[in-house]
Amino acid sequence: MRGLSGKGAIGLFILAAMLAAAVFARWIAPADPNEQDILNGLAAPLSVSESGAFSILGTDRLGQDVLSRIIYGARVSLIVAFGAVGLSAVIGIAAGCVAGFMGRVWQSIILTACDIVLSIPFVLLALALISALGAGLVNVIVAFAMVRWAQFARITYALALENREREWFQSCRAGGIGFGRTMLVHVLPNMSGPLLVVASLELAYAILMESGLSFLGLGVPPEVPSWGGMLQEGRNEMETAWWLTALPGVAIMLAAIGFNFLGDWLRDRLDPGLAQVLR
């Protein structure tokens, strides 16, 4: 790809690897992530057990293969990340457009709501929401979207203010193009650059949040392997079996870095002026 910087390439590579891991987990993973082998518990990375089983990244207390669990864990992370960011983008962009185009009353209602939502610590709000809704994949997504839509709404609102003063917006109105069509067909594509950047950064945030919530036991059920859940399970063995926490931690970090790098690269590509300023 033309103009792919080192950072962008790294980000893209990490995400491609993660996506491949999630999609082809069944064929890539060396073992069933939930297959227990108590006798072979807490095997160190690159060790061969007495029964002759070789494990690349070791096993946990129940003898479950860490590498396989990390590979399967990518699924949860990606589903939650894209689901949560997708949902918050839909809500936030719609709210931001309403605030920007529908007049003062809507504007103050929505912007005030954004301020309120963003001023509450996320984990606290997520805790409250999930205790009300119950733990689970879908509810993690909903909890994230209930909070982070505000980020999208604010940026969409700012973009709406900018776009509605452009002459082409007036020109659409003057041409008899309906409001809905003007919004969807003309305004939205013109906002897509900055929104994509926000989305990529939100994806990184969503992955961190999913891990955090899973660590607190508010995420997916324990039988579904997830990176945050692995951290939680390995917590007690930190002194004797570092790989149980360090390796999923590295996976979380890489994923977050991947999305961040991708976001930085997108921002530089889509807004060269800003890149110059930052340099």
Place this chain on the structure above:
Amino acid sequence: MSAPVLRVQGLSIALRGTPLTRDIDFTLAAGCTTAIVGESGCGKSITALAMLNLLRPPLAIRSGRILLDTGGGEQDIATLAPASSAMRDLRGRQIAMIFQDPMTALDPVYTVGNQIAEGLRRHLGLSRQAAMTRAVELLRQVGIAAPEKRVHDYPFQMSGGMRQRVMIAMAIACQPRVLIADEPTTALDVTVQAQILDLLRELQESLGTATLFITHDLGVVAEIADEVIVMYRGTIVERAPVAELLGDPRHPYTQGLLASLPPMDGTRRPLRPIPGQVRPPDADSQGCPFVDRCDRAMAICSEVAPPVVALSATHTATCHALGH
């Protein structure tokens, strides 16, 4: 003058109770170009937006009628809801607008062909293919070379003059009865400006559109207009056929405007600016809006609104000094 297509009667536009234009009356006739001249802030552009019913709150039409002859009877645009489908059916179909800045008036994410086609499909119900074919014809009509290639260009691939031609193509696409051009040449350099004016004149003659041309440039007015309306602080101060207005201006403001231009014959003399500045609009002005800058102001001027004085069948000026 041929049949009136659009009649504006007593149009007043207000911003939260402060009137910005008062009692604007004019008529646009098929095949004629009427120019509205005035300095920034005199109400030219909001008058144009009002004709499309596109004023955004808190701007609103306070009184007056905008009667459009749609072919099947007259319709008062001022009474239509701005977002109604009846109003949207008129915009772009019966009344089209050319905007000032060709650099920002085209949507950067679509090809020019797509943008021209959008209106055709919306108003004339053409298929995608038919609309694109028509878009190519329109581009040819506005003088773009190799239109079958250019129709696939994005706006950024075109120069300012070409984009303005595209804007014009979009505006005339559905053969509207009324064309509003809001300073269409202000953002262009002088040679391109002349080409665009020629183009507008040509199209006007071949299509018989009634054109409202908004500008602050008297040179452009001399070039394109049939009738001229001079506005000052939201009121019409003088109107006349173009030759009469430029040759024999009667209102002190029009005289001041013309005196502030360098003479076209090349003689050199100091330019005479109109003293003072345009006052901001206020709610309770009683007298003549120009009284504070007028060199012929009398006592009555600041107390009583000046009468519209008919100087000939086609020439009127709104001034106390001409009334007696």
